Amino acid sequence: MPDYESHDFDVIVIGAGGAGLRAAIEAQERGLRTALVCKSLLGKAHTVMAEGGAAAAMGNVWPEDNWKVHFRDTMRGGKMLNNWRMAQLHAQEAPDRIYELERWGALFDRTADGRILQRDFGGHRYARLAHVGDRTGLELIRTLQQRAVAVGIEVFMECKVLRLLKDSEGRVSAAVGYWRPSGEFVIFTAKAFVLATGSIGKSWQYTSNSWESTGDGHAMAAWAGADMIDMEFVQFHPTGMVWPLSVRGILVTEGVRGDGGVLRNSEGKRFMFDYIPPMFAAETADTEEEGDRWYDDHTNNRRPPELLPRDEVARSINSEVKGGRGSPHGGVFLDIASRRSAEYIRRRLPSMYHQFKELAGVDITAVPMEVGPTCHYAMGGIRVEADTEASTVPGLFAAGECSGGMHGANRLGGNSLSDLLVFGRRAGIAASDFAEGRTGAPAVADGEIAAVFAEATAPLERSDGESPYDIQRDLQETMQRLVGIIRTESELTEALVELDKLEERCKVLSVSGPRTYNPGWNLATDLPAMLTVSRLTTKGAIVRRESRGGHTRDDYPLPDPELGTVNLVQRVTTDGQYTLDPEPLPQMPAELRTLFEEDAH
Amino acid sequence: MADVTMTVWRGDPSGGAFTDYVMPAVEGEVVLDVLHRIQAGPAPDLACRWNCKAGKCGSCSAEINGRPALMCMTRVDELPVGEPIVVAPMRTFPIIRDLVTDVSFNYTMARQVPPLAPRAPDAPDGTYRMMQIDVERGQEFRKCIECFMCQDVCHVIRDHEENKTQYAGPRMFIRFMELESHPLDTNDRRELLRQKMGLGMCNITKCCTEVCPEHIKITDNAIIPLKERVVDSAYDPVAWLGRKILRRTKRSAAEADADAPAKTHPTSADGPTPTPTAGIAASS
Ligand SMILES: Cc1cc2nc3c(=O)[nH]c(=O)nc-3n(C[C@H](O)[C@H](O)[C@H](O)COP(=O)(O)OP(=O)(O)OC[C@H]3O[C@@H](n4cnc5c(N)ncnc54)[C@H](O)[C@@H]3O)c2cc1C
Ligand code: SF4
Ligand code: SF4
Ligand code: FES
Numbered sequence: 099m100p101d102y103e104s105h106d107f108d109v110i111v112i113g114a115g116g117a118g119l120r121a122a123i124e125a126q127e128r129g130l131r132t133a134l135v136c137k138s139l140l141g142k143a144h145t146v147m148a149e150g151g152a153a154a155a156m157g158n159v160w161p162e163d164n165w166k167v168h169f170r171d172t173m174r175g176g177k178m179l180n181n182w183r184m185a186q187l188h189a190q191e192a193p194d195r196i197y198e199l200e201r202w203g204a205l206f207d208r209t210a211d212g213r214i215l216q217r218d219f220g221g222h223r224y225a226r227l228a229h230v231g232d233r234t235g236l237e238l239i240r241t242l243q244q245r246a247v248a249v250g251i252e253v254f255m256e257c258k259v260l261r262l263l264k265d266s267e268g269r270v271s272a273a274v275g276y277w278r279p280s281g282e283f284v285i286f287t288a289k290a291f292v293l294a295t296g297s298i299g300k301s302w303q304y305t306s307n308s309w310e311s312t313g314d315g316h317a318m319a320a321w322a323g324a325d326m327i328d329m330e331f332v333q334f335h336p337t338g339m340v341w342p343l344s345v346r347g348i349l350v351t352e353g354v355r356g357d358g359g360v361l362r363n364s365e366g367k368r369f370m371f372d373y374i375p376p377m378f379a380a381e382t383a384d385t386e387e388e389g390d391r392w393y394d395d396h397t398n399n400r401r402p403p404e405l406l407p408r409d410e411v412a413r414s415i416n417s418e419v420k421g422g423r424g425s426p427h428g429g430v431f432l433d434i435a436s437r438r439s440a441e442y443i444r445r446r447l448p449s450m451y452h453q454f455k456e457l458a459g460v461d462i463t464a465v466p467m468e469v470g471p472t473c474h475y476a477m478g479g480i481r482v483e484a485d486t487e488a489s490t491v492p493g494l495f496a497a498g499e500c501s502g503g504m505h506g507a508n509r510l511g512g513n514s515l516s517d518l519l520v521f522g523r524r525a526g527i528a529a530s531d532f533a534e535g536r537t538g539a540p541a542v543a544d545g546e547i548a549a550v551f552a553e554a555t556a557p558l559e560r561s562d563g564e565s566p567y568d569i570q571r572d573l574q575e576t577m578q579r580l581v582g583i584i585r586t587e588s589e590l591t592e593a594l595v596e597l598d599k600l601e602e603r604c605k606v607l608s609v610s611g612p613r614t615y616n617p618g619w620n621l622a623t624d625l626p627a628m629l630t631v632s633r634l635t636t637k638g639a640i641v642r643r644e645s646r647g648g649h650t651r652d653d654y655p656l657p658d659p660e661l662g663t664v665n666l667v668q669r670v671t672t673d674g675q676y677t678l679d680p681e682p683l684p685q686m687p688a689e690l691r692t693l694f695e696e697d698a699h
Numbered sequence: 700m701a702d703v704t705m706t707v708w709r710g711d712p713s714g715g716a717f718t719d720y721v722m723p724a725v726e727g728e729v730v731l732d733v734l735h736r737i738q739a740g741p742a743p744d745l746a747c748r749w750n751c752k753a754g755k756c757g758s759c760s761a762e763i764n765g766r767p768a769l770m771c772m773t774r775v776d777e778l779p780v781g782e783p784i785v786v787a788p789m790r791t792f793p794i795i796r797d798l799v800t801d802v803s804f805n806y807t808m809a810r811q812v813p814p815l816a817p818r819a820p821d822a823p824d825g826t827y828r829m830m831q832i833d834v835e836r837g838q839e840f841r842k843c844i845e846c847f848m849c850q851d852v853c854h855v856i857r858d859h860e861e862n863k864t865q866y867a868g869p870r871m872f873i874r875f876m877e878l879e880s881h882p883l884d885t886n887d888r889r890e891l892l893r894q895k896m897g898l899g900m901c902n903i904t905k906c907c908t909e910v911c912p913e914h915i916k917i918t919d920n921a922i923i924p925l926k927e928r929v930v931d932s933a934y935d936p937v938a939w940l941g942r943k944i945l946r947r948t949k950r951s952a953a954e955a956d957a958d959a960p961a962k963t964h965p966t967s968a969d970g971p972t973p974t975p976t977a978g979i980a981a982s983s
Binding site for chain 2: 203344349
C-alpha cells in the first residue's frame with residue numbers, strides 16, 4: 099500500500115462553504131477537536147458566489163412578516179414536497195442565525211433606522227433577504243471564515259476526500275483522500291462526519307456552479323449506503339448569462355428582478371403575464387401597473403409575475419425561446435436599465451454591473467441583459483433527520499446543498515444561505531453529541547483503504563486511454579440534452595444508456611503528468627461521483643411521471659396528486675445496484691396545515 | 700478568427716520554463732477560457748486555480764503580460780492583437796506547480812489578527828443599530844476577494860522573503876482598518892500593528908491599490924489612516940478614543956493581542972494547514 103498521512107479528530111467536516119463552516123464552528127465551540135477539509139483554498143467555496151441575500155423573517159422592512167409566512171412561502175415554493183419540519187425549523191431559526199453573523203462581524207446593508215435591510219425575491223411574500231449589495235455570499239463566507247479562524251479550527255485545504263469508510267459496526271469512521279498540491283494520500287479518522295460538499299451542477303453543460311460542484315458528497319453518502327431523496331429535482335435558475343458563449347451559465351442574480359428588473363421577449367412584451375399559474379394567481383399582479391406599484395406598496399398590490407418562483411419563470415423563458423420570441427443569442431431580455439436610474443443600479447447591483455461590463459461588454463444601466471436558464475441548485479440530496487441532520491448511516495451527518503428535503507421540489511431564492519446557517523449549526527450540534535457518545539477508537543480495514551488508493555491512481559498507471567476532459571464534456575452534453583429543464587421518458591431512458599457507456603469509458607481513461615497539482619488527474623477522480631449523481635437524477639426523473647417544481651415532464655405536463663404525497667428514495671447497494679422506492683412524506687401537524695387552508699392572499 | 704498564442708510558465712519548485720500553446724481564437728473569451736481549452740487539449744496536467752469564473756472568488760490570480768490580474772476577468776480581445784499572451788504565476792509566493800503558488804503566508808498572517816470584540820447590543824432583543832453610512836466604510840474593505848494580488852506586487856515582500864515573518868501586507872492592513880472602523884468593535888490593535896505587523900515598512904507606493912480588482916483604495920483609505928492612528932497611539936490615546944465614536948468599552952492593546960487566535964490555539968500557530976505546500980515553502 100502507498101504511504102499515507104493520517105489525522106484523528108472528534109468531528110470532521112467535509113466542505114468549507116457556509117454549511118461546513120457553520121457546522122465546524124459549532125462543534126469546535128462545544129469543545130470537540132474539529133477539522134475542516136475542502137477541495138479549494140479556504141474562502142473560495144461556491145458560497146462565496148452567492149449574490150442576492152439570505153432569507154430570514156426578521157420583519158425589519160415589513161413588520162407583518164413572521165416565521166409562519168416564511169414557512170408557508172417555502173412550502174408552496176417547494177410544491178408542498180418539502181420536509182415540513184425542516185421548513186419550519188428553517189423559518190423559525192433563520193433570523194437568529196443572521197443576527198449571529200452580525201455579532202461575528204458581518205456588515206449588512208441597513209434600513210433608515212439602522213436595522214438590517216431586507217430585499218424582495220421571488221416567491222417571498224415580503225422583502226426578506228438580508229444582503230450586502232449583490233455580494234452577500236462573500237460577506238457570509240468571510241464572516242464564517244474569520245470566526246472559524248478565531249475559534250481555532252484546523253483547516254485542511256486543497257484536500258479532496260474520495261471515500262468514506264465504515265467500521266465493522268457500520269459506523270462511518272474514516273475519510274480517505276489526497277492533497278491536491280502534493281498528490282499524497284491522507285486519512286482522517288473521527289467519531290462523527292459532517293458532509294457539506296455543496297452542489298452537483300458540474301454534470302450539466304451550462305451551469306452557475308464552479309468546478310467543485312461535482313456532487314462528491316452526494317455520491318460518497320450514496321456509496322456508503324445512505325438514503326438519497328428527491329434527486330430528480332434540479333433547479334434551473336431562470337437568469338444565467340447567455341453570451342459570450344464562454345460565460346454562458348454564469349448567474350445573474352434574482353435581485354435584478356427584486357429591485358425592479360423585468361423580462362421581455364423580442365417583441366418587447368413582458369411575457370410573464372401570460373404564464374401565471376393558478377396556484378399563484380391570487381397573489382400575482384395581472385397588469386403592469388399593479389406590478390409596478392407593488393414595489394412601494396406591498397399591502398394594496400400584488401407582486402409582478404417576474405417574481406414567481408424560479409421553476410415557473412425558467413419554464414416560461416424556455417417556451418418564449420422555443421416559440422421564436424427569444425433574444426439574438428437564444429435567451430430573453432432582462433431589463434432594469436429602462437426602469438431604474440443608473441446610480442441606483444450601480445449601488446444595488448455593483449457586481450452585476452461589473453460582470454456584464456467586463457465579460458460581455460454590456461452596460462446594464464443603458465441596455466437590457468440577455469439571459470436564459472442555467473443549472474443552478476440541487477434540491478435533492480442526502481436524506482436527513484430534520485432536527486439533527488443525521489443521515490441514515492450512523493456517524494454521518496449532512497448539511498447545506500448536499501442534503502435533501504428542506505426545499506422540496508423547488509427552492510426559493512435566498513433560502514439556501516439561511517439553510518446553510520440553520521442546518522449547519524444543527525449538524526454541528528448533533529455530530530458533537532454523536533461523537534461524545536461514541537465508544538471505541540474508529541477503525542477501518544486496511545484492505546478497504548488500499549482499494550480506494552488503487553482506484554484513484556489507476557488512471558495514472560494507464561496510458562493511451564481517453565482524456566478525462568473528453569468524458570466530462572460528453573457527460574455534460576448528455577445531461578444538458580437529455581436530463582435538462584424539460585424531460586421526456588424516451589430521452590431519460592436514452593440518458594441511462596449513455597451513462598452506461600460513459601461509465602465504461604471511465605474504466606479505461608488515462609491521465610499523464612505527476613500527481614502534484616494535476617487537474618487532469620483531479621478530474622478523473624471527480625468523474626465517478628459525477629456519474630453517480632447523474633444516474634440518481636435520471637432514475638428519479640423517470641419514475642416521477644408528473645411535472646412538479648424543478649422537474650418538468652413534457653409527457654406528463656400536470657402534477658399528479660398521488661406523486662405529490664411521496665419522496666422518491668434511492669439507494670446504492672454494496673454491489674453497485676440502484677434501488678428506488680416511493681415513501682410517504684412526513685405528515686404535517688394540523689396547526690401548520692391550517693396555514694394553507696385560506697390560500698387566497 | 701486568428702489563432703491566439705499563449706506563453707505559459709510551466710514548472711515546479713525545482714525550476715521551469717515558458718511553453719507556447721497556439722489555440723484557435725474564440726469570440727468573447729477570457730484568458731482562463733483559453734487555459735481551460737489547453738487543459739482539455741494539449742496539456743491536461745496544466746495547473747491553475749479557479750472557482751467562480753466571474754471575478755468573485757479571487758482564485759485565479761496570475762501575472763498576465765507582467766501585470767497581476769484575474770485570469771477570469773481578462774478578455775483576450777483587450778490584450779494586444781497578434782502578440783503572445785504571457786501568463787506567469789504570482790512571483791511573491793513559492794511555486795507549487797505551473798500557475799499555482801503557495802499562498803499560505805496570507806492565511807498565517809490572517810491568524811494573527813485579533814478578531815472582532817463586539818460592544819454590548821443596542822436593543823433589548825440583543826440586536827444592534829448601525830447606520831448605512833457607518834457600515835459603508837467597513838464594507839469597502841469587506842469587498843476584498845482575497846486574490847492576494849496586492850500582496851504579490853508589494854515590494855516589501857516581493858523580493859524579500861525574509862520580511863514575510865514581520866509584515867502583514869496590504870490585504871491584512873485593510874483587514875485591520877476594517878476592524879478599526881467597525882461600528883461594533885472594541886479591540887485596540889495599534890501596538891500590534893506597529894510592532895509586529897510591519898506597518899512602518901510600507902512606504903506608500905500605492906502599487907497595491909493599482910492592482911486591486913475590487914478597486915479598494917488600500918493606501919488612501921486604509922494604510923494612511925492606520926499609520927496616523929498608530930502614531931496617535933504613541934502620543935495621544937485620547938484622540939484615538941474620540942475617533943472610535945460609537946465605542947462604549949475599550950480594551951487594551953495587550954488584551955487584544957492576547958485574543959489573537961494563533962496564541963489561544965497553539966496547535967494552529969504554524970498556519971492554517973499542515974499541508975505539504977508548507978514544506979515546499981520552506982524548501983524553496
Ligand atoms: C452564482 C450563485 C449565486 C447564488 N446566490 C444565492 C443567493 O443569493 N441566496 C441563496 O440563498 N443562495 C444562493 N445561491 C446558492 C448557494 O450559494 C449555495 O446553495 C450554497 O452556497 C451551497 O453552500 P454549501 O455550504 O452547501 O456548499 P458550497 O459552498 O458549495 O461548498 C462546498 C464545499 O465542499 C467542498 N468539497 C466538495 N467536495 C469535496 C471533497 N470531495 N473533498 C473535500 N471537500 C469537498 C468544497 O471544496 C467546498 O468547500 C447561489 C449560488 C450560485 C452558484
Ligand atoms: S503602498 Fe505599501 S503596502 Fe501598498 S504596495 Fe506600496 S509598500 Fe506595499
Ligand atoms: S485588497 Fe484587493 S488586491 Fe488585495 S487581496 Fe483584496 S481584492 Fe485582492
Ligand atoms: S475564478 Fe473566481 S476570481 Fe477568477
